[in-house]
Amino acid sequence: MNNGILQAGERRGIVMDVDHFAVHDGPGIRTCVYLKGCPLSCAWCHSPESQSPGPQLLFAQTRCIGCGRCVTVCPEGVHRQEGSLHTLERERCSGCGTCARACPTGALSVSGRFMTVEETVSEALADRVFYENSRGGVTLSGGEVLFQAVFAREVLSCLKSEGIHTLVETSGFGREEALLSLAEVTDLFFFDFKLADTGLFRHFTAGDPEVVMHNLASLRAVTDRIVLRIPLIPGITDTIGNVSAGFDLAREMGIQTVHLLPYNATAGAKYAWIGREYQPGLLEARHGLFEELSALAPQGILVEMMT
Ligand code: SF4
């Protein structure tokens, strides 16, 4: 089955969203293209609908008025309305979007649409004037960009040939060849540092920390345009030991900038929309976190708190 990921000879990928006028995803004003599909499944993921590699139905129960239109139009018999109870057989859903278009309240939507390389580049280039005035450009994020590396490379390559600044946000978990291929057409990388403790990394994600570290070293061997990004997940990644390890890694690798990313406390709501439970068991973020953590940085490392 073609799951929507670009195969050899195809020129399309699956895009979760395109954010115009983004100001937190790299220098200047940017267009941020979020690709779908991520194999890491971090326990704290604030964008769980980005993980699956295909179009995915979102259902916001609180907006449903029980009109039953979705039951009538769905060709796969996914929806069932019994009294005020609305249930879904999600495994039957093809992501066609028919029910979302028929829903009068916006309770239904589909995350993910197929886009060709040309469509993606053309949508980004429509914002070109903003890049030129702000020294901005285009950011590819996810999901995990490496999961659709062939599509990503083609998009980035087209943008580079148009003189656009390109940035890739990655967890680093993917094929090394894919990462190095993207490096040829990427001006700047935002590379995640999640957990120094390999046991905890494996416990809280579905990834392999050794692959990530190996890939970071390989990337660093071909470019110094890397920013290390540490998500501050309360009680998990925001500990003094873990953040210090991130700073040490940056220093050892000659990476000069580290971003600290505050945890998005509203993340939990989206899990219900895709029929999952959110139970990461997080603590509250500590007050004065940035001051506390940035004081740990060795000399020569610039630390920035992102909003
Ligand atoms: S997206 Fe299509 S297949 Fe899925 S529930 Fe809606 S109408 Fe049915």
Ligand code: SF4
């Ligand atoms: S069409 Fe929308 S509002 Fe009507 S029953 Fe379906 S989900 Fe609820």
